[in-house]
Amino acid sequence: MLRSHSQTLVWPAVIDPRQGQVFAYLSQLERSQWIKPERLRRFQAGQLAARLRHAAETSTFFGPKLQGRVIDPNTAFEVLASLPLLTRADMQDAAEGIYTEPPKEHGAVRTLRTSGSTGQPVAVRCTAACFMLRAAATIRHLGWRGLNTMKTFAAIRANIKTGSVDNPARYRGWGAQMTALFHTGPALGLPINVPVHEQLAFLDRYKPAYLMTYPSNLRALVDQSPERPAGLECVMTIGETLSEDLRADFQSRWGIPLFDEYSSEEMGSIAAQCPHGNYHCTAESHVLEVLDADGRPCQPGEIGRVVITDMANFATAMLRYEIRDYAEVGEPCGCKRGLPVLRRIVGRERNLMKLPDGSKFWPQFGMRDPEATRMVKQYQIIQTSLERLEMKVVADHPLTEHEQSWITALVRTKVKHPFEVVIEQVEGELPKGPNGKFHEFMCMVGS
């Protein structure tokens, strides 16, 4: 085990204050992924204790909650489990008490502002050390895909501000951190708001081997192009839930490997898919809990809400943050990585449909059934009350009364509830949210 330069970043160790730290992290992460779960948890306990002690001493929000507790590696998980969940509302209303002054060796602090798709921005302060660990995790996960890094990489994302088919954003290599450490092929980028047919023209013209984008954008690409773009060998998705539905359509139409990374703006890379298809949690930076309705840890096969603690970020005490996603706990993975396993990310809370009887589920509307796709090119359904759905539809002809009734009936059948369905026909393409993402379904009914 490497000797750490820092008393508070005990594991993974700090090799050198700046240069080479991403690589130093990466070389540790390459090894730590194979550590057996019990031992991995002991390493986590050491880092978690350091994070909790710092929060106890410096956070006015967590200080009182941790007062008088013995915090050491033997008690760290127990102490963590006794904390209430940190909500997005806490991050908005009590942020000053959640921000903490990091020890000097954690480096400069930057603020990340998450736009969110529901218009509730959150500002998370993040240290240089935390960013470097996140970068190392992202590079490790790229390694799981078995890519040839000399080939061309393309990204279509919200953080790319300019670029068009004729003049895409061009990068010397696959991102600053990768380029600093490895030789890579060129990378190209397009902003997420480029129309889908232009994105397809871009893929056709430059023929990147790899594409990284959001699931909602991939959905639009696959819908408009049943044929795989020539030269494309692998697609990586980030930032949103990848539905089983999309995965199946992607496989049947494009038929190339698809890897998903579970990440968020607040937390960085939370988990990523290995070649066996399971998601492995980034246990070196995060403690990920999946809790049932009573707040108890879920067992393999059970679905619960995801709660995340960032052990590496000492500028914001993200302890037991309720990220409002649901996931299914997995069995140990055949790839033999010791990192905790999620079978799948099931969905986000805002995409849960709520019925008057109190039941909740992630709805399917049947809009990809062959009959429906002849009419509906794109759609978005917003649940505005327990009895009402507002549906925006893009179609290539004005929908008749009969067609609208047919769509309404299909929606009601699929969700098994006689909602009032208000259909509005929209020209062109439906707009994306402020973060560049698009939700086919959103529930605006409070829980």
Ligand SMILES: [Zn+2]
């Ligand atoms: Zn695996």
